[in-house]
Amino acid sequence: MLAPGYSALEFVPPAAGSYGLPPMGLAADGRILTDQNKRSTLHDVMGDRITVLSFIFTTCTDVNGCPLAAYVLSGVQRALLDRPEMRDRVRFISFSFDPENDSPKVLKEYGGKFRDPNFHWDFVTAATDIDLATTLDAYGQSVLRDYDGEGNYMGSMSHILRVFLIDEQKKIRNIYSTSFLHTDTIVNDVRTLLMD
Amino acid sequence: MIRQVMIAVALLASMLLQTSSADETCMSPYMAKIVGQEDFVYIWTLGLEGVGDGQDKLVTVDVNPDSADYGTVVHSVSVGGRNEAHHSGLTDDRRFLWAATLDTNKIFIFDVHTDPAKPVLHKTIDDFVAKTGGIVGPHTTYALPGRMLITGLSNNRDHGGRTGMAEYTNGGEFITSVWMPTDDNLQGAVKSGNYADGYGYDARALPRRNVLLTSSFTGWNNYMMNLGKLLGDPEAMQRFGNTVVVWDLHARTPKKIIDVPGAPLELRCAWGSQSNYCFTTTALTSKIWLLYEDDAGEWQGKAVADIGDASKIPLPVDISISADDKHLWVNTWNDGKVRLFDISDPHNPEQVFEEQIGEQINMVSQSWDGERVYFTSSLLANWDKTGSSDGKDVQYFKLFGWDGEKLTLDFNLDFVQMGLGSPHQMRFGAYALYGQAPTPRAENTILKTAAAE
Secondary structure, eight states: OOOGGGSOOSSOOOOTTSSOOOOOOBOOOOEEEETTSOEEEHHHHHTTSEEEEEEEOTTOOOTTSHHHHHHHHHHHHHHHHTOHHHHTTEEEEEEESOTTTOOHHHHHHHHHTTOOTTSOEEEEEOSSHHHHHHHHHHTTOOEEEEEOTTSOEEEEEEEOOOEEEEOTTSBEEEEEOTTTOOHHHHHHHHHHHHTO | OHHHHHTOEEOHHHHHTTOSOOSOTTSOTTSOEEOSOOOEEEEEEEOOTTSTTOOOEEEEEEOOTTSTTTTEEEEEEEOSSOOOEEEEEEOTTSSEEEEEESSSOOEEEEEOSSOTTSOEEEEEEOOHHHHHTSEEOOOOEEEETTEEEEEOSEETTTOSSBOEEEEEETTSOEEEEEEOOBSSOOTTOEEOSSOOBOBOOOEEEEGGGTEEEEOOOOOHHHHTSOHHHHHTOHHHHTOSOOEEEEEETTTTEEEEEEEOOSOEEEEEEOOSTTOOEEEEEETTTTEEEEEEEOTTSOEEEEEEEEOSOGGGOOOEEEEEEOTTSSEEEEEETTTTEEEEEEOSSTTSOEEEEEEEOSSSOOOEEEOTTSOEEEEEOOOOTTTSOOOGGGTOSOSEEEEEEEOSSOEEEEEEEETTTTTOOEEEEEEEEOGGGGTOOOSOGGGSOOOOOGGGO
8 A cells, every 4th residue: 555645635634824833943954965976064955945855765665665755745846846936945855865875976867857957856965974874863864774684784774754844944844754745735834834 | 583574664654554463553653663573561660659669660571472581571760759650652763762750740751772672761851841831741642753742631720631732852852732622712623512621631643534633531630639539529520521622633723622521531543544433431431432534524423332330430441452443452440351342343342352350450552463462550649559568469561362262361570579660551662673683682683774884
């Protein structure tokens, strides 16, 4: 069974602006490597836009994991593209926690499958193990590598899918996981932030 | 490693898949799940004066039959003093266990992931009342994505039953609070019956319906009162909750207040992908209530079964729904019995089993496959029965096997004889949740984050 994000919502969501999204603290900064192979920081990339930050790795095969995030965010991108008043105030950052495999070149190729040229969607990773650990810890994103019976890394990882909605002041305003992540929900929440 | 294969971590996605097995059936649907055999049960335990160190504590019992320590207490963390330890819950990633207290309002956050066999106290929230604007008696600690929802039982103005809910980040930082709707302030909710009492107790979510339900018990004045005195005080006995509130889960706004007279306590929602209903039981009227979404999409409530003889005040407490939504375990504290109801037709539950478990009984937790059923005994410090020192079966943690027809006792730990206290809520733990394996530690595959490689 696929996650709810792959189909229409089973309920009528609350209208944008009719509810609050209380701040959940400052979104952490972190040193990153962009898909242009440039060193930067999360805060620099976020800039002054509303940011949807997801943690992914490009070889993820769990249909209800990273592919779900890509599917849902692609939907949000489509919904915002024709609304410049929203499009120009939002960006996505997809952060790979597998820098060993997800080099800037790989990320650029992967991102190209999803990113519309008219939308700000950055695919980034960490340049060092310490930077990666610091960022994952700051966002409470636990990741487990999968090993076989002999202790050999199987090339896959287990993680709880987390997607963060971050406002223009870099405060976390919502966190989505598999059963909660949906295009309509994120679009509504973005509109709610824009109505703050 | 075979066990690691058996006990793979099933993320939330696999809950959506309704896979064949995971752990206890009453947890948040947002939570990571254990597949297969749990390794530990963490028992949030009230300190008892004169028993051991007398402090509230988190007790870890090894429950894996393959372990050399099976059926024994392998660890205990005391938190200092007695705080009316009550319920506990895990964060959505199961890295931390939040243990709440009804008297001092402290919330103790334990790290259960660094070493699942030896939880450590990670952080203590000791300003809950001030942060939440006066909510007293933190009760249910329930995982939402990246945050914890905490229901209250009371307030700091009159210590009655009007209360609210609070949200904290998984890291323990306060986010917001909301008060239960009352006649004075319905907050846009529809009062569908006679009550809008503003009381609180448990909370459960049905994310795919965008629904959160809350139930209602009683305030600090009552739950801290001696039970005999309370039962003899007609005025105090009027101050119990009579409502279940249906909330817009995403907006956290109340939509409808449903009359459920007699203190509806634990809420348990069905797991089926088309099963839009939940159960609760009423402590004072001894009934099973069904909360359900009707064909018009409206949430309703109705009493669907009696639990024992209400005139004898059996006092239903914890309930546990099976993973296939076909059975409901119902504990009744006063007579120490567990009853099993067939809820295949949720509108017409039928009792199919009954057994005495102890002198009193409170919590029940079952494995996802339903083959293991755990029980503990303690309700509230001033309500619990006495007599443990006389050899009575009052304060215990018991594991039974369930074969579909009978319960078979696997082990029984007397928490008073062991100098621990009064055992309350149970939560399951497993090495595999954290990519770890049990001993020998030197040879296990402790899976690291990519960062640690």
